[in-house]
Amino acid sequence: MCDVNVFTKRLKEARKNVGLSQKQLGIHAGLDPSVASPRMNQYEKGTHLPDINTVGKICSVLGVPVAYLYCEDDELAELISVYDKLSEQAKKEIRSLIVNCSI
Template identity: 55%
Template sequence: MSATDNTVFGGRLKEARLRAGLSQKSLGIAAGLDPFVASTRINRYELGVHKVDYPFACRLAAELSVPTAYFFAEDDDLAELILLYGQASKRARTRLLAAAREI
């Protein structure tokens, strides 16, 4: 990931964390970080200072109930579609895919 990728990831991580109503520390602890460093580490990810490895990004996504791909989408509209798809029921996903294929 480049610095820009880190910034995109960090912004999406912060949005998802705030939407979930979690502090940086509580998210970090829930994702398996040591409580002593949890807040600082999540803060550094959100600011784009540190790069997140993919397995840990998956753990963060699971804790925040978002698809991992949401963090990495470069386009805001695509990120929103990924998020909506991830939150949709199986039936809604099928309809969404069918509608997308018709476009």
């Protein structure tokens, strides 16, 4: 279940972190320029939520994984974001460490 407030908060924060306006983000994510700003505004306010394909495009522009926008726990969201940026080798090592610690 998606907590709309979590999604909208993370979306707005991620957009601001990359220094894009709502219109710029919408255009880069493939929205028509005439609706990019109002549509992104609706997404950030939670009046409408994008479909998963649009979320994927938005996340690609923002450089964050889709899971980041939906994660309710702030610490876990940060870990998801950092993990996504790691090399495959680093990810493999971290997965191994986690599995070994949970045994």
